[in-house]
Amino acid sequence: MNHKLFRGSLDTIIIKLLSDNGPMYGYEITQKVKVMTSSAFKITEGALYPALHRLENKGLLDTETKNIGNRFRKYYTLTESGIKESSQMLEDMQAFIRNIQIIMNPAIN
Amino acid sequence: MNHKLFRGSLDTIIIKLLSDNGPMYGYEITQKVKVMTSSAFKITEGALYPALHRLENKGLLDTETKNIGNRFRKYYTLTESGIKESSQMLEDMQAFIRNIQIIMNPAIN
DNA sequence: CCCTATACCTAAGGTATTTATGTATATTAG
DNA sequence: CTAATATACATAAATACCTTAGGTATAGGG
Numbered sequence: 001m002n003h004k005l006f007r008g009s010l011d012t013i014i015i016k017l018l019s020d021n022g023p024m025y026g027y028e029i030t031q032k033v034k035v036m037t038s039s040a041f042k043i044t045e046g047a048l049y050p051a052l053h054r055l056e057n058k059g060l061l062d063t064e065t066k067n068i069g070n071r072f073r074k075y076y077t078l079t080e081s082g083i084k085e086s087s088q089m090l091e092d093m094q095a096f097i098r099n100i101q102i103i104m105n106p107a108i109n
Numbered sequence: 110m111n112h113k114l115f116r117g118s119l120d121t122i123i124i125k126l127l128s129d130n131g132p133m134y135g136y137e138i139t140q141k142v143k144v145m146t147s148s149a150f151k152i153t154e155g156a157l158y159p160a161l162h163r164l165e166n167k168g169l170l171d172t173e174t175k176n177i178g179n180r181f182r183k184y185y186t187l188t189e190s191g192i193k194e195s196s197q198m199l200e201d202m203q204a205f206i207r208n209i210q211i212i213m214n215p216a217i218n
Numbered sequence: 219c220c221c222t223a224t225a226c227c228t229a230a231g232g233t234a235t236t237t238a239t240g241t242a243t244a245t246t247a248g
Numbered sequence: 249c250t251a252a253t254a255t256a257c258a259t260a261a262a263t264a265c266c267t268t269a270g271g272t273a274t275a276g277g278g
Contacts, residue, residue: 004117004120005117005202005205006205006266007116007233007265007266008113008115008116008117008264008265009113009209011113012114013209013212016212016213025225026225026226026227027223027225036208036212036215037211040204041208044267044268045225046228046229046266046269047265047267049226049227050228050265051266054265068225069274069275070273070275071225071226071273071274071275072225073224092114093209093213094213096114097209097210097213099146099150100202101206102145103126103142103145103146104202104203106129112235112236113264113265115235116234116235116266117234117235117265119234120234134256134257136255136257140255153235154256155236155237155258156235156236158257159234160235162258177256178243179242179244180242180244180256180257181256
C-alpha cells in the first residue's frame with residue numbers, strides 16, 4: 001500500500017471507529033484497523049497519538065483512563081460535538097470516495 | 110468537500126488522467142477534474158504545478174510546449190517509466206479505496 | 219531470561235498541501 | 249472600449265500531517 005494515500009483520512013477513520021464501537025483506546029484502534037484491512041493499513045503510533053490529542057483538543061473526543069492491573073489505558077469517546085461533526089466528516093469521506101471512483105473508473109462510452 | 114482527504118492522491122489522479130486522455134496541460138487537468146467531480150475536487154494551482162514538476166523530475170512525465178497564438182501551453186505525457194509505475198499507482202489507489210470502504214461501511218452482521 | 223506484544227508518549231525531519239502573489243493573453247459583458 | 253473574468257503558467261511562505269526514531273513500562277510465552 002502506498003502510504004501517501006492515507007494522508008488526511010486518519011481523523012475520519014478514528015471518528016468512524018469510535019462511532020461504531022464506542023470507547024476505544026489507542027492501541028486498540030491500530031489493531032482494529034489492521035484486522036479490518038488485512039494489514040493493508042498500518043497506523044503508526046507517531047501518527048495516531050498526535051491525532052488523538054488533536055481531536056481531543058478540538059473538543060471532539062473525551063478521555064477516560066482505566067487501570068488494568070498495573071497498566072493503564074486511555075479510552076477515547078466521542079463528545080456531543082464530536083458526534084455532531086462526525087456526520088459531516090463521514091459524508092465528506094463518502095463524497096471523496098465517490099469522486100475518486102469516478103476518476104479511477106470513468107464510465108466507458 | 111473536506112480538502113484534507115484529497116491529500117496524497119493528487120499524483121495518482123494526474124497519472125490516471127494522462128493515462129486515459131493522452132497529453133494534457135495543467136489548466137486542462139484542473140478543469141477536467143472539476144467537471145468529472147461536479148466541482149467537488151478543486152485542484153489548486155499551488156498544488157498542481159509543483160506536483161507536475163515533481164513527477165517530471167522523477168522521470169514519470171515528459172513535457173512539450175506548444176504555442177497557441179501568442180500563448181503557450183505545456184503538455185504533459187507519461188514516459189515509459191511513467192506508464193510502468195502507473196499500474197502500481199492505480200492498484201494502490203484501488204486497494205486504498207477498498208480498505209477505506211471496509212472501514213466506512215463495515216458489513217452489518 | 220529474553221523476546222514479543224501491549225500501551226502510552228514525543229521530537230526531528232520530510233513533504234505535500236494551502237494561501238497568496240505574480241505575470242500575461244483571451245474573451246465576454248456592459 | 250474597457251473592465252471583469254477566464255485562460256495559463258509559475259513560485260514562495262506558512263501550515264499540517266506524516267514517517268522515522270526514539271523513550272518508558274508492564275505482560276506473557278518459550
